[in-house]
Amino acid sequence: VNPSVRSHEPRPLGREFFAGDATDVAPVLLNKVVATTIGGVTVSARIVEVEAYAGAADPASHAFRGPTPRNATMFGPPGRLYVYFTYGMHWCANVVCGTHGEAQAVLLRGAAPLGGLEVLRARRPKARRDRDLLRGPARLCQGLGIDRTYDGADLIDRRGVVVIIDDATPPPAAPVRTARIGVTAAADRPWRYFVEGDPNVSGTSSQNVPVGSPP
Protein backbone atom coordinates (compact mmCIF):
# COMPACT_ATOMS: atom_id res chain seq x y z
CA VAL A 1 0.00 0.00 0.00
CA ASN A 2 0.99 3.58 -0.46
CA PRO A 3 2.05 4.80 2.98
CA SER A 4 1.10 8.36 2.05
CA VAL A 5 -2.53 7.31 1.84
CA ARG A 6 -3.70 6.62 5.36
CA SER A 7 -7.22 5.33 5.62
CA HIS A 8 -8.25 7.75 8.37
CA GLU A 9 -6.78 10.85 6.82
CA PRO A 10 -9.53 13.28 5.88
CA ARG A 11 -9.97 13.26 2.11
CA PRO A 12 -12.30 14.90 -0.40
CA LEU A 13 -15.07 12.63 -1.63
CA GLY A 14 -14.54 11.15 -5.09
CA ARG A 15 -16.86 11.42 -8.05
CA GLU A 16 -18.27 7.93 -7.41
CA PHE A 17 -19.70 9.06 -4.08
CA PHE A 18 -22.15 11.35 -5.88
CA ALA A 19 -23.09 8.98 -8.69
CA GLY A 20 -26.03 7.37 -6.88
CA ASP A 21 -29.64 8.44 -6.55
CA ALA A 22 -30.16 11.61 -4.53
CA THR A 23 -32.27 9.72 -2.01
CA ASP A 24 -29.32 7.39 -1.39
CA VAL A 25 -26.61 10.05 -1.35
CA ALA A 26 -28.49 12.50 0.89
CA PRO A 27 -28.41 10.47 4.13
CA VAL A 28 -24.73 9.59 3.76
CA LEU A 29 -23.82 13.24 3.21
CA LEU A 30 -24.80 13.81 6.83
CA ASN A 31 -21.72 14.30 9.04
CA LYS A 32 -19.48 14.95 6.04
CA VAL A 33 -17.52 18.22 6.14
CA VAL A 34 -18.05 21.03 3.63
CA ALA A 35 -15.25 23.56 3.25
CA THR A 36 -14.87 26.67 1.13
CA THR A 37 -11.69 28.58 0.39
CA ILE A 38 -12.49 32.07 -0.82
CA GLY A 39 -10.04 34.92 -0.92
CA GLY A 40 -7.48 32.72 0.78
CA VAL A 41 -9.81 32.18 3.73
CA THR A 42 -11.06 28.68 4.54
CA VAL A 43 -14.17 27.89 6.56
CA SER A 44 -15.49 24.42 7.32
CA ALA A 45 -18.65 22.90 8.75
CA ARG A 46 -20.26 19.54 9.37
CA ILE A 47 -23.37 18.88 7.28
CA VAL A 48 -26.33 18.09 9.54
CA GLU A 49 -29.40 18.62 7.32
CA VAL A 50 -30.10 17.87 3.64
CA GLU A 51 -32.95 17.28 1.19
CA ALA A 52 -33.06 15.01 -1.87
CA TYR A 53 -34.53 16.17 -5.19
CA ALA A 54 -35.01 13.38 -7.70
CA GLY A 55 -34.84 15.18 -11.04
CA ALA A 56 -37.42 15.08 -13.82
CA ALA A 57 -39.59 12.56 -11.93
CA ASP A 58 -39.87 14.83 -8.89
CA PRO A 59 -42.56 17.52 -9.06
CA ALA A 60 -40.75 19.51 -6.36
CA SER A 61 -37.47 19.67 -8.29
CA HIS A 62 -36.36 22.64 -10.36
CA ALA A 63 -35.66 20.00 -13.01
CA PHE A 64 -39.28 18.84 -13.21
CA ARG A 65 -40.10 20.96 -16.26
CA GLY A 66 -36.89 20.21 -18.09
CA PRO A 67 -33.59 22.01 -18.62
CA THR A 68 -33.43 25.83 -18.48
CA PRO A 69 -30.52 28.23 -18.21
CA ARG A 70 -30.97 28.36 -14.45
CA ASN A 71 -30.90 24.62 -13.76
CA ALA A 72 -28.32 23.68 -16.39
CA THR A 73 -25.77 22.59 -13.79
CA MET A 74 -28.19 20.03 -12.39
CA PHE A 75 -28.37 18.36 -15.79
CA GLY A 76 -24.59 18.05 -15.93
CA PRO A 77 -22.26 15.49 -14.34
CA PRO A 78 -22.46 14.54 -10.65
CA GLY A 79 -20.10 16.04 -8.11
CA ARG A 80 -20.71 19.66 -9.00
CA LEU A 81 -22.41 22.45 -7.08
CA TYR A 82 -25.81 23.71 -8.29
CA VAL A 83 -26.38 27.20 -6.88
CA TYR A 84 -29.68 29.03 -7.41
CA PHE A 85 -31.17 32.38 -6.45
CA THR A 86 -34.56 32.56 -4.73
CA TYR A 87 -36.99 34.95 -3.06
CA GLY A 88 -35.25 37.86 -4.70
CA MET A 89 -32.35 37.82 -2.26
CA HIS A 90 -31.09 34.38 -1.25
CA TRP A 91 -28.66 31.80 -2.61
CA CYS A 92 -29.01 28.06 -2.00
CA ALA A 93 -26.60 25.25 -2.87
CA ASN A 94 -27.11 21.66 -4.04
CA VAL A 95 -24.74 18.80 -4.75
CA VAL A 96 -25.48 17.24 -8.16
CA CYS A 97 -25.96 13.46 -7.98
CA GLY A 98 -26.91 10.52 -10.18
CA THR A 99 -25.68 10.18 -13.73
CA HIS A 100 -25.05 12.93 -16.26
CA GLY A 101 -28.43 14.24 -17.41
CA GLU A 102 -30.56 12.87 -14.57
CA ALA A 103 -30.61 16.21 -12.74
CA GLN A 104 -30.70 14.69 -9.30
CA ALA A 105 -29.48 16.88 -6.47
CA VAL A 106 -29.13 17.18 -2.71
CA LEU A 107 -29.88 20.56 -1.11
CA LEU A 108 -27.54 21.54 1.73
CA ARG A 109 -29.87 22.87 4.44
CA GLY A 110 -27.86 23.01 7.64
CA ALA A 111 -24.33 22.65 8.99
CA ALA A 112 -22.46 22.86 12.28
CA PRO A 113 -19.57 25.37 12.22
CA LEU A 114 -16.11 23.80 12.60
CA GLY A 115 -13.38 26.14 11.35
CA GLY A 116 -13.20 29.83 10.55
CA LEU A 117 -15.70 30.88 13.18
CA GLU A 118 -14.63 34.53 13.09
CA VAL A 119 -15.17 34.67 9.32
CA LEU A 120 -18.57 33.00 9.65
CA ARG A 121 -19.65 35.56 12.23
CA ALA A 122 -18.44 38.41 10.04
CA ARG A 123 -20.39 37.09 7.04
CA ARG A 124 -23.52 36.54 9.14
CA PRO A 125 -23.80 39.67 11.27
CA LYS A 126 -27.51 39.05 11.87
CA ALA A 127 -26.89 35.72 13.56
CA ARG A 128 -27.38 36.26 17.27
CA ARG A 129 -26.18 32.81 18.21
CA ASP A 130 -23.55 30.60 16.58
CA ARG A 131 -26.21 27.97 15.96
CA ASP A 132 -27.81 30.38 13.49
CA LEU A 133 -24.66 30.85 11.40
CA LEU A 134 -25.39 28.00 8.98
CA ARG A 135 -28.91 26.95 9.96
CA GLY A 136 -31.03 27.02 6.79
CA PRO A 137 -30.06 26.75 3.12
CA ALA A 138 -29.61 30.48 2.47
CA ARG A 139 -27.82 31.12 5.75
CA LEU A 140 -25.50 28.22 4.96
CA CYS A 141 -24.57 29.80 1.65
CA GLN A 142 -24.12 33.21 3.22
CA GLY A 143 -21.79 31.82 5.87
CA LEU A 144 -19.79 29.72 3.46
CA GLY A 145 -19.58 32.60 0.97
CA ILE A 146 -21.43 30.73 -1.78
CA ASP A 147 -23.20 32.71 -4.51
CA ARG A 148 -23.75 32.53 -8.28
CA THR A 149 -19.98 32.63 -8.80
CA TYR A 150 -19.77 29.02 -7.64
CA ASP A 151 -22.62 27.54 -9.65
CA GLY A 152 -21.03 24.60 -11.45
CA ALA A 153 -17.99 24.43 -9.17
CA ASP A 154 -16.40 20.97 -9.23
CA LEU A 155 -16.41 19.45 -5.75
CA ILE A 156 -13.91 16.77 -6.69
CA ASP A 157 -10.97 19.09 -7.20
CA ARG A 158 -8.95 19.06 -3.98
CA ARG A 159 -7.75 22.58 -4.73
CA GLY A 160 -11.21 23.82 -5.65
CA VAL A 161 -13.12 26.54 -3.82
CA VAL A 162 -15.70 24.10 -2.49
CA VAL A 163 -14.91 20.58 -1.31
CA ILE A 164 -16.73 17.93 0.69
CA ILE A 165 -14.52 15.94 3.00
CA ASP A 166 -14.86 12.57 4.71
CA ASP A 167 -13.17 12.88 8.08
CA ALA A 168 -14.23 9.35 9.09
CA THR A 169 -17.20 10.53 11.12
CA PRO A 170 -19.93 8.09 10.15
CA PRO A 171 -23.38 9.28 9.08
CA PRO A 172 -26.16 8.64 11.60
CA ALA A 173 -27.43 5.06 11.49
CA ALA A 174 -31.00 6.38 11.51
CA PRO A 175 -31.33 10.02 10.39
CA VAL A 176 -34.63 11.77 11.08
CA ARG A 177 -36.78 11.88 7.93
CA THR A 178 -39.51 14.44 7.23
CA ALA A 179 -41.24 16.09 4.31
CA ARG A 180 -39.19 18.72 2.53
CA ILE A 181 -39.53 22.26 3.81
CA GLY A 182 -41.09 24.98 1.70
CA VAL A 183 -42.33 22.71 -1.07
CA THR A 184 -46.00 22.20 -1.87
CA ALA A 185 -45.60 19.62 -4.66
CA ALA A 186 -44.91 16.00 -3.69
CA ALA A 187 -45.28 16.89 -0.03
CA ASP A 188 -45.77 13.21 0.74
CA ARG A 189 -42.19 12.28 -0.10
CA PRO A 190 -40.09 12.17 3.12
CA TRP A 191 -36.85 13.24 1.51
CA ARG A 192 -35.51 15.63 4.14
CA TYR A 193 -32.84 14.06 6.36
CA PHE A 194 -31.19 15.46 9.45
CA VAL A 195 -29.02 14.57 12.43
CA GLU A 196 -31.31 14.07 15.39
CA GLY A 197 -30.94 16.66 18.13
CA ASP A 198 -28.42 18.87 16.36
CA PRO A 199 -29.01 22.56 17.13
CA ASN A 200 -27.97 23.61 13.61
CA VAL A 201 -30.99 21.95 12.01
CA SER A 202 -33.55 24.37 10.52
CA GLY A 203 -37.33 24.19 10.63
CA THR A 204 -39.86 24.66 13.39
CA SER A 205 -40.58 21.98 15.94
CA SER A 206 -43.69 20.91 14.03
CA GLN A 207 -41.69 20.65 10.81
CA ASN A 208 -39.11 18.48 12.55
CA VAL A 209 -41.46 15.73 13.61
CA PRO A 210 -40.33 12.54 11.86
CA VAL A 211 -42.59 10.80 9.38
CA GLY A 212 -44.58 7.92 10.74
CA SER A 213 -44.57 9.14 14.31
CA PRO A 214 -47.84 8.61 16.18
CA PRO A 215 -50.29 11.56 16.42
Next chain:
DNA sequence: CTTTGGATCGTCT
Protein backbone atom coordinates in the same frame (compact mmCIF):
# COMPACT_ATOMS: atom_id res chain seq x y z
C1' DC B 1 -41.25 29.50 22.66
C1' DT B 2 -44.61 30.40 18.13
C1' DT B 3 -46.82 33.05 14.47
C1' DT B 4 -47.08 36.67 11.05
C1' DG B 5 -46.02 39.87 7.40
C1' DG B 6 -42.67 42.30 4.56
C1' DA B 7 -38.59 42.32 1.77
C1' DT B 8 -37.08 41.75 -3.15
C1' DC B 9 -36.03 40.16 -8.07
C1' DG B 10 -34.71 36.30 -11.31
C1' DT B 11 -37.18 33.03 -13.71
C1' DC B 12 -40.62 30.98 -16.45
C1' DT B 13 -45.78 31.29 -17.94
Next chain:
DNA sequence: GACGATCCAAAGG
Protein backbone atom coordinates in the same frame (compact mmCIF):
# COMPACT_ATOMS: atom_id res chain seq x y z
C1' DG C 1 -47.52 38.99 -14.26
C1' DA C 2 -47.06 35.50 -10.49
C1' DC C 3 -44.34 32.93 -7.73
C1' DG C 4 -40.86 31.10 -5.08
C1' DA C 5 -36.33 24.50 -2.25
C1' DT C 6 -36.11 31.92 2.59
C1' DC C 7 -34.90 35.09 6.30
C1' DC C 8 -35.75 38.51 9.70
C1' DA C 9 -37.92 41.53 13.04
C1' DA C 10 -41.80 42.27 15.60
C1' DA C 11 -45.48 40.92 18.37
C1' DG C 12 -48.02 37.67 21.24
C1' DG C 13 -48.25 33.47 24.78
